[in-house]
Amino acid sequence: RQQAVTVGKERREAGTIGDDEEHPHVENEMMIDEEQPVLEAQTSKAVEERLLSKSEFPPIEPALSAGAVPLLVQFTWCLTNIAAGKPEETKALLPALPLLIAHLGELSAGAEQCSWAIGNVAGEGEDLRNVLLSQGALPPLARMIFPDKGSTVRTAAWALSNLIKGPESKAAAQLVGVDGMVDAILRLLKRSDEEIAMEIAWIVVYLSALSDIATSMLLKGCILQLLLLTFRIKFQKVHWCACKCLRSEHRVLKKEAAWVLSNIAAGSIEHKRMIHSTEAMPLLIGLLSTSPFDIRKEVAYVLGNLCVESAEGDTKRRIIQEHLVSIVSGGCLPGFINLVRSPDIEDARLGLQFIELVLRGMPSGEGSKLVEGEDGIDAMERLQFHESEELRVMANSLVDKYFGEDYGINE
Secondary structure (H helix, E strand, O other), X not given: OOOOOOOOOOOOOOOOOOOOOOOOOOOOOOOOOOOHHHHHHHHHHHHHHHHHHHOOOOOHHHHHHOOHHHHHHHHHHHHHHHHOOOHHHHHOOHHHHHHHHHOOOOOOHHHHHHHHXXXXXXXXOHHHHHHHHHOOOHHHHHHOOOXXXXXXXXXXXXXXXXXXXXXXXXXXXXXXXXXXXXXXXXXXXXXXXXXXXXXHHHHHHHHHHHOHHHHHHHHHOOHHHHHHHHHHHHHHHHHHHHHHHHOOOOHHHHHHHHHHHHHHHOOOHHHHHHHHOOOHHHHHHHHHHHXXXXXXXXXXXXXXXXXXXXXXXXOOOOEOHHHHHHHHHOOOHHHHHHHHOOOXXXXXXXXXXXXXXXXXXXXXXXXXHHHHHOOHHHHHHOOOOOOOHHHHHHHHHHHHHHOOOOOOOOO
16 A cells, blocks of 8 residues: 555455355246246345335334345445456446445444445545545444444444545545544554454554644554554564564565565664564575575665664665664675675665765774775776766765775875
């Protein structure tokens, strides 16, 4: 889900209504050879529909006793799967949207299924989201996460996250304005149900990305502390799984584990410290020198991110010297210098960026000696005539700044 505008849709597996013998397909006009029970069922259904739609006092209780709700759920299930289809198939549901929205306020399985269908429609695109919002889908859908009903809450939260995502902020502002919504979000994030917490977290992502008012209200509710606490608990599981994958013989598992860690390492200083203090560090440093190029690249991102604080814009990021010294002492520098020699431009850029950190951040000017000792000067000089202007400028600037005419005079 990128920048609160990606499209996500799910298809719910439709259950089997019954055997073909119990529910035969009947054309509207071809009823001559049908068995009597089938004809009676059709007649009964037609009478029920007429009574419920035309009568001043519709016999709702008899209809419920006759099994109307299970039929409604099955019909809505069909609509849910249609909504998960191609764009033109999803748009075919436009006439049914008011009816789906009307059922959201009910405390029944039909309401949950309607929310699933609406979530699929909302996931198709901004135009359909605007239609749902204009028809009043958001308030009843939001209220569905208030009761403590597991599957209903999860489905409604997923549908809400599809409904409020960007680029417009109007829906996010409307959602956070629903009475009790912020309290419900905080309460559900604290629950032990991971699936519900995950869907609620996506709502938080979109609210914080699209509405300053929503962000302010969530911060006042101490959501930041709650998310950090949740991350600390979950990180232990993530770390254990990531280390296991890094040790695996499967190339894809190693690469994906390194990718996950690189994303975490790009976060806050606390995230960086969590990774730096784990047994993943020697594994990552070893993989930097011994793995295929695609894994080396992901590992380089992890190690590089661990050595600098996050920064916005073009600001030069402050070095976390403790991490840098530890990682360099662990033996990673040869691996980064080998990246500089790589024909891949991104690999070479990663290598140069880390060399710059070493030259700038190692204490007592030790970085220059370390880089020279690993033939880093030769690796950078090979780039002085590279086709990439970016690499040429980076390499020549580092050589001129740290290994110029005055280099080594004091010694």
